[in-house]
Amino acid sequence: MNDPKEHDEFAAKAKSTFDESVERLDGAALSRLNQARHVALKNLENAEASANWRRWVPAGGVAAIALVSVLVLRGPEVDSIPGEAAADFEILLEGESLEMFQDLEFYSWIDEAEFSANGNVG
Amino acid sequence: MELIEASTGYFAVSCRREPKTGAGTLQRERQLNQFLAEVERRALRIAQIAVRDRDEALDLVQNAMIKLVNNYASRAEAEWPPLFYRILQNGIRDWHRREKVRNRVMVWFGRGKADDEYDVVAAAPDPAGRSPEEQLQSGQAMQRLETAVHGLPARQREAFMLRTFEGLDVAGTATAMGCSDGSVKTHYSRAVHALREQLGDHWE
Numbered sequence: 172m173n174d175p176k177e178h179d180e181f182a183a184k185a186k187s188t189f190d191e192s193v194e195r196l197d198g199a200a201l202s203r204l205n206q207a208r209h210v211a212l213k214n215l216e217n218a219e220a221s222a223n224w225r226r227w228v229p230a231g232g233v234a235a236i237a238l239v240s241v242l243v244l245r246g247p248e249v250d251s252i253p254g255e256a257a258a259d260f261e262i263l264l265e266g267e268s269l270e271m272f273q274d275l276e277f278y279s280w281i282d283e284a285e286f287s288a289n290g291n292v293g
Numbered sequence: 294m295e296l297i298e299a300s301t302g303y304f305a306v307s308c309r310r311e312p313k314t315g316a317g318t319l320q321r322e323r324q325l326n327q328f329l330a331e332v333e334r335r336a337l338r339i340a341q342i343a344v345r346d347r348d349e350a351l352d353l354v355q356n357a358m359i360k361l362v363n364n365y366a367s368r369a370e371a372e373w374p375p376l377f378y379r380i381l382q383n384g385i386r387d388w389h390r391r392e393k394v395r396n397r398v399m400v401w402f403g404r405g406k407a408d409d410e411y412d413v414v415a416a417a418p419d420p421a422g423r424s425p426e427e428q429l430q431s432g433q434a435m436q437r438l439e440t441a442v443h444g445l446p447a448r449q450r451e452a453f454m455l456r457t458f459e460g461l462d463v464a465g466t467a468t469a470m471g472c473s474d475g476s477v478k479t480h481y482s483r484a485v486h487a488l489r490e491q492l493g494d495h496w497e
Contacts (some may be wrong), residue, residue, distance in 0.1 A: 178485045182457045189458045192435040193334045203351050204333040211358035
């Protein structure tokens, strides 16, 4: 039962029996197949247009990544807070330094005095 | 390179694509038309044996045609047969899964599907011009073969139909079934053995 030659003979007979049944397909089935083929081939143009569009997807992706990278690395041109101003801001936020507001004239005078002492007076 | 997942692991189908031009598209359409016209009738009979319903088989073949054109038209022509049958076999497997679920639901509601709705011998004039007796004999032989093939386990049935009916080689059958060459040989050999036991060597 396991002889390859007998296997082949059996397969050949099965094939010829099958082929005969294919030949006996009726007109309705052949017509449906013909229609199905034409429906499928109508999709070829759309499939190719879609494939052309898809071809640009990787390039578009790379361009988008490059653009995002540039934006992230450069960042928007925002005025940065200078170190001294940041220190002042920190002092102002501390509750204990609120007394400073009561002596603003005094601190202003000290500031001017230091400026004059350094010889920076115009 | 595109990889297709198989039950036994991964294997490559191809990385070749044909160049596309306007004239090339027209030529491709002609080639596809010729290819589909060559395989469609055998594909219908193979699907019909697998699902035992001609309308369902026609839908499966049409879906396979559409998917081949949509996804693989740019592939080399030699790759179309295994790809087409792979799509068709996947469709048949999905159909069987859906049927199982549907039948379970129908049984739940007390309406099981009658199993003998299928008419194997189509009432049509014989294009080969044989007498009704010859047709009947041939039809009966096919009916017996068809019943026996349908009774095989799914993978054996696929291997037998693709190798014997469609004439794909082992590698093409392996691609269509999504398994290794060795598995194809095993399934095919078991299928032939089972069919010969059931039908005998000289069934008519």
